Amino acid sequence: MSVVNERVEPATAGVRPWRSYGLFLLLVGPNLILLGVFTYRPLIENVRMSFFDWNLAAPGASFIGFNNYREWLTRPDSWTIVSNTLIFTVVSVCGSMVLGLMLALLLDRQLRGRNLVRSIVFAPFVLSGAAVGVAFQFVFDPNFGLINDLLSRVGIVAPDFYQRPGWALFMITVTYVWKNLGYAFVIYLAALQGRRIDLDEAAAIDGASRWTYFRRVLLPQLRPTTFFLSITVLLNSLQVFDIINVMTRGGPLGIGTTTMVYQVYDETFGNFRAGYGATVATIMFLALLIVTVLQVRMMDRSQS
Incomplete structure (x- = not known):
């Protein structure tokens, strides 16, 4: 006679x-x-407001659909x-990440x-x-700015950064990259200090060139950090607003350096069109959501 020992699972298992x-x-x-009170509720309210014509000076808003x-x-x-x-x-994004690396x-x-x-590299990020923006106004000033002084020493006339839209956009972009560079730098530095040393030693033993080591050994380890x-x-x-507002106020020529987030501010508090400002914010949110989803999918495919 054989006895079968069966394990009895408790009724509350799992x-x-x-x-x-x-x-x-x-x-x-x-x-x-x-999150619900300060993130999702304002988001839903913003989407709802985009379907209304609402002047901030008016007591109410009228529904206008799309x-x-x-x-x-x-x-x-x-x-x-x-x-x-x-x-x-x-x-x-590219400038901050490449220079930071x-x-x-x-x-x-x-x-x-x-x-x-x-410390010097990271310091501008906390400013x-x-x-x-105020400091870089003196750097790009066409009359007595630092760039004007350096170019005049070699006989080059400095461009008017405040009157030409292309140069104005270049000016605020350089200013923001300089400010944000320390963030990418410190994240990449932490990733480099946590990389696998044994892979470095194996690459050195195999006689890999610097470019091969960078492309085949280092970059794959930095992929999660880069993502x-x-x-x-x-x-x-x-979300950059302060630098644009201080340096150009969205100009020259009206919208020479106006970005979507600055347009949200300008339409809402400058033209008092809160409904239209909410529309621009909603479009920007949807575009950003799509880009983020695509980035996540690309990252998942690269790791699979």
């Missing part, structure tokens, strides 16, 4: 005790409440502003005074954007 759920709600609940969206699609200045936004964002590679070495240099920076720097670049 069921999380109520205390665990209570602890989960206690820890996560306040964060969810804050008229604000039709106006944005048909206005000629919308595409100029979109172009300004794309140029500013792409150059800012280069500085991180340089200052990851055993150099005298590297800690001081690291106020308005203060940085993280591409999203965070993109978000930060799209």
Whole structure:
């Protein structure tokens, strides 16, 4: 006679005790409440407001459906502003990340005074954007600015950064890259200090060139960091307002340096068209959501 020993599972197996759920709600609940009140509720309210014609000076708003969206699609200045936004964002993201990686590679070495240099590189990131904008006004001033003085010494006439839209957009982009460079630098530096040393030693033993080592060994290890920076720097670049407001106020020629986030401010508080400003904000949110989803999918495919 054989006896079969069967393991009897308790009736509560696989069921999380109520205390665990209570602890989960206690820890996560306040964060969810804050997100709902200060993030998702304003987002939903902004989308709702985009379907209204609301003058901030008026007591009420009138429902107009998709008229604000039709106006944005048909206005000629919308595409100029979109172009300004794309140029500013792409150059800012690429410039900050490339220069940040280069500085991180340089200052990851055993150099005298590297800690001081690291602090100097990171310092502009913690400064106020308005203060940085005021300081760089003296750098780009066409009469007595630093760039004008340096170019005049070699017989070159400095461009008028404040009267030509292309140069004005270049000016605010350079200013923002200089301010935001320290963020990408310190993130890349932390990633470099956490890389696998055994792979470096294996590449040295195999006699890999510097370019081969950088492309085949180092960059794959920095891929998660690059993905993280591409999203965070993109978000930060799209929200730049203070530097533009201080240096150009969206000009010259009206919209020479106006980006979508500055248009939201200008339409809402300058033209008192809160409904149209909400429309621009909603379009910018949807575009950013699509870009972020595509970035996540590309990252998942590269890791699979």
